[in-house]
Amino acid sequence: MxxxxxxxxxxxxxxxxxxxxxxxxxxxxxxxxxxxxxxxxxxxxxxxxxxxxxxxxxxxxxxxxxxxxxxxxxxxxxxxxxxxxxxxxxxxxxxxxxxxxxxxxxxxxxxxxxxxxxxxxxxxxxxxxxxxxxxxxxxxxxxxxxxxxxxxxxxxxxxxxxxxxxxxxxxxxxxxxxxxxxxxxxxxxxxRYPDIHIPDQWMDYARQQLADWKLGAKVVFVNAYSKGEERCWPLERVFALIEEMRSHASWQDAGFIINVVPEELPAAQALYDKMAMPGTHLFSAVDNFFQLPAILSLCSLIVTVETAVMHLANAVHVPVIALMRQNNPEWVPIDRENSTVIHVRQFGDWVDKIGLPEVMEKVLARPLC
Incomplete structure (x- = not known):
């Protein structure tokens, strides 16, 4: 060449x-x-x-x-x-x-x-x-x-x-x-495998945040937001996913962090006030980018739509379940061992076509670390 x-x-x-x-x-x-x-x-x-x-x-x-x-x-x-x-x-x-x-x-x-x-x-x-x-x-x-x-x-x-x-x-x-x-x-x-150095300041922040939330060793991070509407998942479905996961013994004592992009915080807070279960917390990296990978690195499982979060999950070596369209296969997570991809069934379908049962099937199939 x-x-x-x-x-x-x-x-x-x-x-x-x-x-x-x-x-x-x-x-x-x-x-x-x-x-x-x-x-x-x-x-x-x-x-x-x-x-x-x-x-x-x-x-x-x-x-x-x-x-x-x-x-x-x-x-x-x-x-x-x-x-x-x-x-x-x-x-x-x-x-x-x-x-x-x-x-x-x-x-x-x-x-x-x-x-x-x-x-x-x-x-x-x-x-x-x-x-x-x-x-x-x-x-x-x-x-x-x-x-x-x-x-x-x-x-x-x-x-x-x-x-x-x-x-x-x-x-x-x-x-x-x-x-x-x-x-x-x-x-x-x-x-070519992604890596990220998280400054100590932001790792200390993340540990303190989880302590303030009184979250234990088992923490699930869920992200339903992406820049494109076609790659987003309904936030209501996130709360339903948490409720369903909590109904299974392996996840009933888990804590949950729901990621929210800053501009959607007011709407997400209103829904949270209606639907949130104990041990569930909203999160948004409003102060610095490194808040996000620092929090991700302390989680046990990440469930996310097709966006940066799924790639950062690989960079911090946390198992991820990714909800993706079929349009851009080059963007699947690179770490196949620690990544589970759920694709929409038809080319051109939006991510909201992926239902709760499909996600739960993959959640229950993934062994806990």
Missing amino acids: KQLISAPQLAQAKKILVITHMAIGDFTYMQMCFRALKRAYPHLAIDLWVDERRRTDNPAEWPHLKNYSLFDWLAASPYIDKTYTETYSPALYAQSIAAAQREDYPLVVSFTHMACHRYARLAREISPRGYIVGLKKHKYRFFELSKILSILKFNATIPLYESQEANVPHVSDIYAQWFTSAFGLSIPPQD
Whole structure:
């Protein structure tokens, strides 16, 4: 496989900019690739542009976009030197471009798999004289001339995987292949497995929180929220699941933590006040990203829809039952031994098609640690 950015280029450059539209699930796996790049070229400052595709000029939307919890993790990463995170409003986006232009990056890589052509234009705008590499679709139609011309702004390209291809590889393998193509890195499978260092401050917080809740050794974490409505599970069904689990001897003394995204807390609290059983608590990582993996690491079982929580479960080595659609098989949890996946029956079905009996069957089939 041809290495698109040569070893001499990487050795001579002092810094590189990587452009992404990254979510927590992406970084769970891609951070291992950044680690490999940093180890291979320790002198190279790796700066990261996190593009916000929900960019808006509506000020009411800015607070939750500004405080995206992923940014806490990126700020703590030993592999990332600088992060551009203020891309959520048109004005800040323009200011961020100007700041990046002043850095005069000799190398820019776009690992953005949606609207690749737009990021070719962005990469070239940021680095008019630099060597830029990016992803591109396998084929463009004749009427997509503007996209083709935009892609030509890249000095070299990496073919984009297609999510619906047969036998699509796991996302960790896809990311490793991107870094191999761009930088010539060898990232063996065992080095693609997600890992997360949780600062002591947040582990102490998690232990104290479980103590305050008077939860014992057996704790179940349940998450029904995802960014896309099609991947969410009804919160009412979470309470029904807890009631059903409590009816079985193996789980009757368990404590339960229900994860809630911050913007849904008022509605979740109202439902909790009506339906919650003793030993059940709402949780939301409102102060810092690391609250979430710290709490997860102390649980006995995690039940979650298709979102970052299921990947973080693998990173903290806690068994997980994941409720997934069929649309993105590359995103199944990587740890097969500690993961149970429940897929919807039909392609295109939403996760809410998965019923309580299907989940309980997997809960009861999983041996307790």
